[in-house]
Amino acid sequence: MTTITADTAKTTAADTGFIAIPEKTARLLATAGGILTVISCFLSWTWTAAFPGDLTVYGYPGGLQWLVLIGGALTTVFGLASYGIKGLRWLTPAGADAALKLAALAAFATAWYTIITITVTLGGVVNLEPGGYIVAVVTLLALTGALALPFERPALDAPDPDDTPWEQRKHHLGNTWTTVKAALATDTPRPARTLPAWAEILLIAAVLAVTLGVFTYGITTPYQELFLGFLITAGFGFAALNKAGLLARFTALTAKHRNVALVGAFAAAAAFPLTQTDDQYATLGVNILIFATVALGLNIVVGLTGLLDLGYVAFLGVGAYTAALVSGSPNSPFGVHLPFWAAILLGAAASMVFGVLIGAPTLRLRGDYLAIVTLGFGEIFRISMNNLDGVSGPDLTNGPNGIAGVPNVDLFGFDFGANHTIAGFTVGRFANYFLLMLLVTLIVIMVFRRSAESRIGRAWVAIREDETAAEAMGINGFRVKLVAFALGATLAGLAGAVQAHVNYTVTPDQYVFANAVPPNSAFLLAAVVLGGMGTISGPLVGGALLFMIPNKLQFLGEYQLLVFGIALVILMRLRPEGLIPNRRNQLELRADLEAPTVLGKTGV
Known part of the structure; x- marks a missing residue:
């Protein structure tokens, strides 16, 4: 090379x-x-x-x-x-x-x-x-x-996009400390001081x-x-x-x-609720974490595999409704109260099943056709939850009133609805759920990371880049896409199970394609694109911004979405690859960046 x-x-x-x-x-x-x-x-x-x-x-x-x-x-x-x-x-x-x-x-x-x-x-x-x-x-x-x-910008050597993650990290480390220093030197290049x-x-x-x-x-x-x-x-x-x-x-x-960085980031996030004296901002924090985690799950479908899913929020709703129905709510027709660990696993499993059921007949479609089908699935889910009220259909979800009275999580004797004192800090209800959701986020990050670096992850990227070429090389495109769809739905179901307990109530109007208040499918897709498709930290940062900013801009009233939309257009015009871009996507979307000077693995 x-x-x-x-x-x-x-x-x-x-x-x-x-x-x-x-x-x-x-x-x-x-x-x-x-x-x-x-x-x-x-x-x-x-x-x-x-x-x-x-x-x-x-x-x-x-x-x-x-x-x-x-x-x-x-x-x-x-x-x-x-x-x-x-x-x-x-x-x-x-x-x-x-x-x-x-x-x-x-x-x-x-x-x-x-x-x-x-x-x-x-x-x-x-x-x-x-x-x-x-x-x-x-x-x-x-x-x-x-x-x-005036200013001079050094043209740094970019890694080969076809390198393995280990080769890219090794290449990047060498250039960061050596090439940059040499490019900025005014005399004889000297090695960087580490x-x-x-x-x-x-x-x-x-x-x-x-x-x-x-x-x-x-x-x-x-x-x-x-x-x-x-x-x-x-x-x-x-x-x-x-x-x-x-x-x-x-x-x-x-x-x-x-x-070390992953553990440090987890510790820094865990310290956030300890800085709050009431639940006002801890509430916003836990909802940001739920939204960002669901965006990371969507990143598997959109960022890694290249499938445009416009109804992804429905999988969040499947997990939330499933957990609410089996967690002891008085509005549940089943009359069961499973422990939280069973409810969250059941919610994830139900979302996975729905992912397979929806993906199996539709994933042979591509591009805009697949997007329209997933959009239809999202609307079918919302309408179905509205109609299962005992009048228009079976009495299962209490219709537009939703399933209320979802009890607080009691996990191994720890009541998440009560205040607790930890190392002199009083941790309230939403702070407890913030820490619980942080653990779920860590699990999702590990699943995403291991999947992206595995054989199936490389197959996803190949499908995203050119599905026809990938199938010609022996990749079963349908099976690979179905795995991505099912895994993304499962991760959304995990977050939905926690959301049901955080909000006490699950209603159909929480799971729409677009409105002024996230989470919804449009905001989830925007979080992935804004943060950076195909990365771990990108959707987390994008999700945090896209949930926090609309909540803080409520004083704008009916002009909120207008101002927010203009800001997104400007940002994506200036940085189309996202805030934390994947290197391959950055090279594709930015004409001002120099492509890597490589001849390929075989040197041809």
């Missing part, structure tokens, strides 16, 4: 800046603007505490000022790193100028959003204090300087802790202005870190210490 080595690493031609300012002046302007932005956050921006967050205090930031402070700090760090300061160069393995532009844009957008909101809410610019004018000017200056900078294993593990733990802090901050924002500011800062900040190459570097570390 022929690859580009560190000695032959190259950079693309420098992009020119948007504004005609000498480079040295622009760099100084951007860096100084970042420093002044940080200082301005310690000034008063308005004279009255009527605006949320109390921005009237000198010497201490409050509310949205913290977000502008973070944007200013990133601008300062990337600005200093662009001068080639040795201690900061490690933070920008892919170059500092592109990251500097986005960091300055984060500070500018958040600051001007705050100033405009203060002006509109309080009735004029007269309500601004000097600090408000100062932060508006200095963020504009920083953005002007950043946009005037960290000790214990330092890399500590770095992974620190990044996971910061991620937990960011997620907790976002989910617990108490007012709408702060949440919108958080979205602006987090969006541009994430993009800046990605342009700097830090996300690629962290990905390399997690690939090197894969099991």
Whole structure:
């Protein structure tokens, strides 16, 4: 296999800046603007505490000022790193100028959003204090300087998409630490300095802790202005870190210490309910986890196998209804109360059976025809649950009223509906279910991971890429797709069984194709595409965002879906491969990325 080595690493031609300012002046302007932005956050921006967050205090930031402070700090760090300061160069393995532009844009957008909101809410610019004018000017200056900078982006050697996962990880690790360093070197290329294993593990733990802090901050924002500011800062900040190459570097570390990273991520997520003093945000957290887990199950069908399923939420409903019917609900006609472990297994098995029953006669269809059939199945399930009310059909599901009174889980003597004290922390009902659902999520991740790296997983990818060619090579396309359909349905059934106990009630209107409140099939599909098809972390991140953001945007009323849809269109236009892309999909969807320089396994 022929690859580009560190000695032959190259950079693309420098992009020119948007504004005609000498480079040295622009760099100084951007860096100084970042420093002044940080200082301005310690000034008063308005004279009255009527605006949320109390921005009237000198010497201490409050509310949205913290977000502008973070944007200013990133601008300062990337600005200093662009001068080639040795201690900061490690933070920008892919170059500092592109990251500097986005960091300055984060500070500018958040600051001007705050100033405009203060002006509109309080009735004029007269309500601004000097600090408000100062932060508006200095963020504009920083953005002007950043946009005037040219930058060079190193063209890194990409791994062969046909490599096995082990070969890709090995290839990626070698290029991350060697090729990037050589590409950025101004003199003779020198080998990258690696960290000790214990330092890399500590770095992974620190990044996971910061991620937990960011997620907790976002989910617990108490007012709408702060949440919108958080979205602006987090969006541009994430993009800046990605342009700097830090996300690629962290990905390399997690690939090197894969099991450590998985355990650390699980521990960080488990710590979330311990940070909550009531069930308000723990409720949102457990529902996010349910939605993200179902999206990961759908990723097997859509991301790995390439089957467009528009009725996937019905499998979530099958698991929820099955668990509700056998868990002792007074509305259940069966009158049985199985233990939770039996109910969740039964819910998963019922979803698997329905997956096989629906998939067997339909999976010989392809493309849009399969999508229409799955959409019809989703609607048939919802209508059937409405009609099984004893009037239009057998008395099984209580019709549109659903199955209410699903009891709390009592697993091996542990009542999930009661408060418990763990290590001095009081864990409430929804926090208990969050931890339970986290365990289910871990099981789903392990199943997805082992399946994707197995022989059947490679067959799924082959079917996705070209079903005709895969069948010509001896793959039984129908059987492989049926396994994917059944496995995806099973994982959705696991989450549905937990959802029935979390919500107490299961009703047909929870399982529709599209509405303003997830989970539904449209949002689940969007979560997979937005997060990154074929990856593990992509649907989890996409599902978390697509559940949290609509819940936080409820103040927009009837314009909620309009604003949300516009944001999705813009995001997918800028990053069609998703937030955490699969490398193969990224190369297919991004024309600006260089394809891997390989001749194939046989060297032909």
